[in-house]
Amino acid sequence: MAGEENHSGKRGKKGSMSRKSSKKHPGFDGHHSTKNFSGGVSAKTAKASKVSKHQIDSGPQTSFLRKQVDPETKKYYSEIANVIEGTEVDLEERSVICGNALEESRGKEVELATDYIISHTFQTLLEGCDVNHLCEFLRSCAKDFPYVAMDRSGSHVAETALKSLAYHLDHLQDDKAFSDIEETLTMICQVIVDNPIEMMYNCYGSHVLRTLLCLCKGVSLDSPEFHKTKSSTILAQLLNSRPEQLERKDSQHLQPGFPDQLKFLVSGMLNCSREDILSLQTDQYGSLVLQTALKLLVGHEEELMHIIPVLLGCNMENMVEGNLIKTTSVQNLLRLMKETAYSHLMEVIVEVAPETLYKELFTKVFRNSLVQLSYHNCGNFVVQALVSHARSQDNMELIWEELGPKFKDLLGMGRAGVVASVIAASQRLHSHEHKCSLALAAAICSTNESPGCIVPRLLFLESYLNCKDKPNWSWPKGVTMHVMGSLILQLVFRFPSEFIQPYITSIAAMEAYHVLEASKDSGGQRVVEAFLSSNASAKQKRRLVMKLRGHFGELSLHPSGSFTVEKCFTAGNLSQREIIVSELLAVQTELSKTKQGPSLLRKFDVDWFGRRPDQWKLRQASKESAYKDFYSTFGSNETKSSKTNSFLAETPRTSQSENLKEMRKEIDATLASAAAQSSTVQFLAKENSTTKTRTSGHKRRAERAEHKGETSAKDFVGGDVLKSKTKKQKKEKNHGGDEKAVEKKKKKHPRKDD
Template sequence: MEGNRRIKKKRRNFASYLKHERYQGKRNLFGRGTHIDEETYNYLLRVMGVNISNFETEEDREIFIDNVFEEMAGKEKNILCNQVGSRAIEMFLPWASDEILLRFTCILSEDLRKMCLDGFGSHVLQQLVFVVSARLQKTQSSSPETNASQESQSSGPDISMRFKIWLQQVGQFVVNNLDEFVWDCYANHVIRTVLECFSGLPRGSTSKQKKEGHLEWLPDPEFTPSPVGEGFSLVQQCGCRILQMPEVFDYVNTNLVSGLLQTILLAVRKVDSQLCTKIIRHLLDYCILNESQAAARLMEVMISVAKRKTFRIIYIRCFKFKLQPLSLAPDANFCVQSLIKHCKTIDEFEEIFEELLPNFEELMHHNRHGVLVALGQSCQRLRCKQKEFFMQLQAAFHCVERERQVLFPLLVVHWVDYETWSMTTRNENADLPVTLPGSLLIQTLLSFNEPIKIIKALLEMDSKHLLKLLCDRHGSHIGDAFLGSKVVGEKQKTKLFMKLQGSYVALVTSTSGSRVLDKIWLWASLKSKKFILKELAASEDVVRSVKTGNVFSEIHGLAVFKRNPDNWEENQKRKERAEKLFADIIDP
């Protein structure tokens, strides 16, 4: 659902962009950058408005793309340095044939310096580097038979070799001009793209930001092979060159330099781990937390790529005895989260945990959700300090007393202490939202070694509150965790099933609640499934009036059950036998 919303928003924004550019064209403003004539400008806007995915066949799409680039023939230099033209070329390059890509490599090679420094041409250069690298990687990873068929359709080996030569040329050029390009906004991003492609990093590795403004790092992102034979060597050269530029390290608090250094660290770590360690230790003299958001992001990367010894040095020099103020700082708290997540040894984690333990309530009141979630997840991952974490969390939310403990899950998911909850519940119109961090914390607690207290609190929760929680987009994942947890016993799952009796219509008619019902169905015995369908059949009109209810009814045969329960039961048994037989074949 979230992905669909993002796609729709992106399409709306793009439609607004095209509308704005058409309006600008009527005012005889044909995009910034180099001048293009009105006819070309309007043509580019028309083809950009075509949805490429709507073509019925690949052949139709290829003809369309070929025609677009044919219209640009002889005018490429002007178009790619124009605001609208640059965007159009970027959009269509991934669909272009090898011959068209080769044509653009020749055009851009005529003046690489200008293309690197141009505000619009640099974007085309980045896209071309990425697309050519992807084509080469696809060729390298495909089977010999596939390669042979591709080569028979075009001058395959010759084009691949020319692509490699061009990539080497671009890579060597940006490395040779590193001392100049570091300071230019556009050329700086060209360097990043080259490093990402040459090291096999996913594109935009230092641009994946959450709404809070910090970087989201995978512990060990997958690297694909370098498309260029000398690719790893060029990455090493770049790492060595940056160490010989002391003036760069004075600007680690700027977004431009910080972003480049992040990319260099991520690229170098798989190519030359010793060089990566050398760069990190050099950076420790310059990267000061709490100075800027850029420095905090750089520190996150340093933590994520550091080896165990270097990680220890980072912890001692930058975090030890400073965790309390850093965990409350707007930007540095993300570094604390990264430190906790990448902590590999129990001893180190216990040091961090003990330093932060007295500050749980302060972290809660300052809404530093991420630090508490990271601590909980590391307690679960390293199998230590789980009891202490749970007890301190109860104290932070002011529900240590026995009569308050039943409210603990509600307080956590709504991220309020007991006093705030009491004041809010007096107001009948008050409606506290379920928070994502609160939901993540409860899910983490359910995977602890001994989650009996949190299980008991969930099962003793008021049915109205439980139903509201399970029908929430964040809270529904707690139901998934409860039913999917290996440490939650069958008796507790049965108690949850019984507690939800009378609520299955409400669950199935909710988008998020229907997901929980799907999980319950997977766990349920045949007798329990019959009970669910019996309850739904009594309100079939209500169930079928909602899309989620209608889908559930069709999949699980509500109409068949209502008409002939015995027939439904026989079909269900046959289906379960087939699934068991298939499972035995797949995993004997």
């Protein structure tokens, strides 16, 4: 979830799972450490901690004794490794060698796959063999698959085998291959559901289990949905979330899935005792498996309505929709949400919960507890998820009642993520937008202070909040701008302009060198771009653009800065665009060598400006006129009523705006084509004019020479050639004329060869 800015960078006290630890345990790839980080387990769940610790410290060997590999077998697979790693082996021969080597492992798959050295060779074999040998290998070791998956080396072999299955699913040749894969997965799932708890607790086994769940669903095993590691990226996606995005996730599969196996596996994992479920919820690795299962079942409301109540600890007997959560269990849920692992699980629950269940959770569990949870270092992430997935304006009303008056306290406690979530939900649901804007401004700027300080303070939110003398705080030097403060400003500039006048006044009043510094910072430049794309007036935007004059060339050379230059070009008037292009022309050679340079140069017609500046201006004027006419006819009401005069102003991000962008590209292409034709016609006309001038000159010289009797052969030759050319041009010019007139002319002056 959100990357909240606790100064320790962690959720909770020592021993709890932190956001920074996600770099060490990033989703599917976080299985290389043998250390147990399930610190969210309390004394009441000591049993879960004991089980997890025992399994991770002792490994799967506690319940399974792995045989040692004999020297002869080691030598054989060492030779195989040397052969298949050679460049001289073609693909077909490689596949045969890999298949034969896997056949030789029959009956010894577990000890070979869990051997530290040979496991690397097995990964290569599983990647290079055909689907038949791959399925045979997995079916042969299916009964011991959990032990392979829970081993430090074997887990890599198990994951490679599943990824190879996914690859073959993408390249299916016949139905038999699909049936073989389906049969293989069924065997593996049947073995796992016999004892899923041990595998879910294990750091390696849980990773393989999540990969298997994705394969059964048909989701790409490399899907970014299950590999989020950067907290800022997660928060940005969370703040831009839309309810329809959850539905789209269910249909975006990159390969065939196995829905029956998925349901069988998930139900088998949940058919545990109540004690096991309670301990899994508060175990780091068990929670991760449950989170993955919930995400993969998005859109399947019937399944979710059975699974989520189990995870909430509801009594499954006499369940009645709308009355699943008993009052007696509310306090227990609020306590669990302050545990690290369960807070992660609850974040996913509120994201995927069907409408009726979300409403019950909101009213029975979260209502009147939002402030309490927001102040907690784990609970605040749950609140962010709940607010970000608010379903209606009624939800927003309850959220505002509790959290709206607490903006200043939340910012002071380092809970800016909660504030950002409320602002994003307000903008998405079009509810309490003006109130959110006023509350944020009041939290950062007192009534007796100038509104000009709002944007700088939010850009350096942490620096401002840590300052003891806040009224005399000033723009710090050499300090990176605050990620969360920048995100909040980006959200604010999406509001209608009448709600955010203090923010517009503040950013427009910034000193030129502060605007430049913001444009060079990764967070600050997005704020500048958000302002230039907002509904602020064209005059205010152009005022900001002029403050970057003399630095557009410098900014364009940076990959991220090029976007800011483009937004400035979009918001500027014709004279400002001319300034921008002239500065880009000065660094054209250097800019063309960058990744973003050719596109930027082409977009702004920099080369054309260098050769024909007057015609470049005419072309820009034509574009402006065309866009104005187009938007006045086809633009949305918001676009038509916009006060901006910029013909490239961005429209709201809707499906209609996407169509407008496509049409805008067509206008660009049409205008470019028309300009090219116009320049060609002008060039030909100029050439014809030059030829006529030269011809008349030659004629006059020839007449004078003939009259004086001093005509030279050179003059006559030149005159004859030019006369011939002129006649030919006239003939080509009249080629498309009246054919009858041509025939009449032929009769009057018949050719001798006729």
